[in-house]
Amino acid sequence: MRKSYNAAHVCMILGVVSGLFYREFTKVNHFPGETQLALMHTHLLALGTLGFLIVLALDKQFQLSGATLFTYFFWFYNAGVAITVSTMGVHGIATVLGYHVPEAVPWTAGVGHILLTVGLILLFVLLGKGLAEPVKPGTAESEPAKTSA
Structure with a gap:
C-alpha cells in the first residue's frame, strides 16, 4: 500500500509543479496559443494522484498489493504515466518555442x-480475482449478538 501512496504523492507534487511551469513558461515566452503543457497538469493529477489514491483504497479493501x-x-x-506525461512536456515545450515536433513524440506518447x-x-484482472475470493473469517460483518429470553 505504501507504493501506491508514494506514487500518488509524487504525482501530486509533479502535477502542481507542471501546472506552475505551464503558466510561467508560456507567460515568459509570450505564447497565447494552446499547448500540450496544459494537459500535463491534469494528466498527472487525474491519472497519477487520483488513480493511485483509488488504487490505495481498493488495496486496503482487497489486499491487492500482496499479489505478484x-x-x-x-x-x-507508472511507466505509462511517465512516458505519456514526458512526451506531453517535450511536445508542449517545442510548441511554445516554435520548434518542429518530431514524429517520434506522438508515437512515444502512444506507447505510453x-x-x-x-x-x-x-x-481489473486483480480486482476480478479479489471479488471472486471468499470472505476471510473475521472480516465479515459481525452478526448481532444473540439474546437469551
Whole structure:
C-alpha cells in the first residue's frame, strides 16, 4: 500500500509543479496559443494522484498489493504515466518555442498510452480475482449478538 501512496504523492507534487511551469513558461515566452503543457497538469493529477489514491483504497479493501500481478500493474501503469506525461512536456515545450515536433513524440506518447492500458487491464484482472475470493473469517460483518429470553 505504501507504493501506491508514494506514487500518488509524487504525482501530486509533479502535477502542481507542471501546472506552475505551464503558466510561467508560456507567460515568459509570450505564447497565447494552446499547448500540450496544459494537459500535463491534469494528466498527472487525474491519472497519477487520483488513480493511485483509488488504487490505495481498493488495496486496503482487497489486499491487492500482496499479489505478484500488482507489481506488474504498478510498473506498467507508472511507466505509462511517465512516458505519456514526458512526451506531453517535450511536445508542449517545442510548441511554445516554435520548434518542429518530431514524429517520434506522438508515437512515444502512444506507447505510453498502451502501457497505461496494459496496467489498467492488469488492475481489473486483480480486482476480478479479489471479488471472486471468499470472505476471510473475521472480516465479515459481525452478526448481532444473540439474546437469551
